[in-house]
Amino acid sequence: MSSARQGGAAPKLRNGVIRRGNSWSYVIRVTDSAGVSKPRWVGGFPTEAAAKRARDEARIAAGRGEFVDRSTVTVGEYLDRWLMAHALEVKPRTRAGYEHIINTYVAPRIGRIRLQALRPADLSTLYRQLMESGGRGGKPLSARSVEYVHAVLRKAFADAVRNDQILTTNPAERAKRPRKEQAVAVVMWTADDLASFLATTMGHRLHGYFRLAAYTGARRGELMNLRWADVHLGDEHGQGAFVRLRGTVSVIGGVRVEGSTKGGRERTVSIDAGTAAVLAEHRQRQEAERALAGALWVGGDHVFRRELGEPLFPDTPTALMAKLQRQHNTAAVEAGTPPLPVIRLHDLRHLHATLLLKAGVPVHVVAARLGHADPAITLRVYAHVLDDQASGAATTFEHLINSTPTKPSSDAQGDRG
Structure with a gap:
């Protein structure tokens, strides 16, 4: 009796998918940089459906020249490498912020997930959990903080796609994020308030x-x-x-x-x-x-x-x-006498810009004083101040015209011909 009959029927490859033991694998052909087409086997999928889904994604990526080999690196392992490699180009304070976000909010929750198995839904779940109990003592984390978590992950996973070529797509791009909190109106001092302080x-x-x-x-x-x-x-x-x-x-x-x-x-x-x-x-x-x-x-x-x-x-x-x-x-x-509204130290910077803009100082001059790389930043941050100015533009124009002396008519000046 043949060995094949002794061990039962050999597993068959069906449309690039095959069962091996307790897991499933797929194979596709990938053309390397030399133009040679070679088979690439990827295994370890728990179900046939998962293997087929990964096969289809791999075929699309291979057609675009974006195929990446299967990797066992976890989210936590990749983010550690990313901090050491790609985040070295940022300032120490920025890197410290990234590290705090990853070690406090990300790694304890999704760090053990294999990076290539991470889905947008996993990130959506992470954000929801942080909103519910991600703060100190199990308290809710603010939407602004969760948005920062998302920004860090989006940047890290973008590097995983572009630089490290370990992902084909960025899962953070399709994750559902919490609604942004509406900005709370900032109490601003007047010039007299500042002089008093x-x-x-x-x-x-x-x-x-x-x-x-x-x-x-x-x-x-x-x-x-x-x-x-x-x-x-x-x-x-x-x-x-x-x-x-x-x-x-x-x-x-x-x-x-x-x-x-x-x-x-x-x-x-x-x-x-x-x-x-x-x-x-x-x-x-x-x-x-x-x-x-x-x-x-x-x-x-x-x-x-x-x-x-x-x-x-x-x-x-x-x-x-x-x-x-x-x-x-x-x-x-x-x-x-009335007390002053309580403001932050950083609000002195906003007060400086606000008073200058209300006084009619050009936006590009204010931007230069603040150190904004582009006056568009100043326009965006202080749009409310400029809107207040714009509301009075029509009246200002009317005053300019009414204050201009009226010239004699052509009849009074006589024939110019």
């Missing part, structure tokens, strides 16, 4: 920081990185004064890290004579602190420092902003 900060050694933040729209980290070598106080009247913003500061794992500005571009921002005078006073105060500290003084050229000269951490002005607002509002209540 800065009058309170004048009693603090970091008054210069808040003045410069409000009068330049610079980011928190940019001012933490500012050196005196990049501060030009102008002539004796403060004319021609400016600051040059070359880098930024962030905190990664409790360590103060300096790097390039957002977008990697330096910029020069003009400052007014009053702000130049405030910075000159700040420098004098710093010199007095240096003399008092003596040998304990920490060297360096940072504009904003602690009493012994150490450069400030970004969290310092953030906490101080809240403290000074409470101080201001307590005094206001005692004096019987």
Whole structure:
């Protein structure tokens, strides 16, 4: 009796699909870079239907020259490799953000799934779970945070398609994402509110920081990185004064890290004579602190420092902003005057842009001061301000025409012929 009869009928290949033991496999022909057509076997599918589905996808990919070999790498393993390889080109703070997202929200839930078996529905389920209980203590995670998780995965899996060629399509592109939260209206100070707050900060050694933040729209980290070598106080009247913003500061794992500005571009921002005078006073105060500290003084050229000269951490002005607002509002209540709406430190940047745009300063000028790579960014972020201006454009035009002296008619001027 033949060996084939002893072991039963040999499995048959049907339209590129065959059963091998407890799993199914498929085979297709793939043309390599030399133009030679070779069979490619891919196995390990639990059902015939799964093997056929993968076969059909592989045939389409092969026809496009996009076929990828079967891989056992998991989602977690790939994302670890991606962090080391593709994320090295980003800033340390950005990489730390990616790592936190992956290790906190992704790897514990879908890290063991084989990457090539990951489906859009798996990601949709992940997002729903995060929305329901992905936060601290099992609380819901905000839609904004879930959207960031999606953005990181979309970027990582795009690299898996383009660079690593381990996926044929990006599953994140077809995953259903949670609805975006409607933006909450930001309470904004008026120019008088800002002047009132800065009058309170004048009693603090970091008054210069808040003045410069409000009068330049610079980011928190940019001012933490500012050196005196990049501060030009102008002539004796403060004319021609400016600051040059070359880098930024962030905190990664409790360590103060300096790097390039957002977008990697330096910029020069003009400052007014009053702000130049405030910075000159700040420098004098710093010199007095240096003399008092003596040998304990920490060297360096940072504009904003602690009493012994150490450069400030970004969290310092953030906490101080809240403290000074409470101080201001307590005094206001005692004096019987309205307290200020509570805003964030970063809102000083928005206030700077808003007041300039309302005053009619061109968008491209405001964009340059803020460090936006394209004025279109400024237009998008501050569209509500520009809409308010546009609503009065018709009335403004009418005033311009009505205020123009009427020229004599042609009859009054006589025949020009």
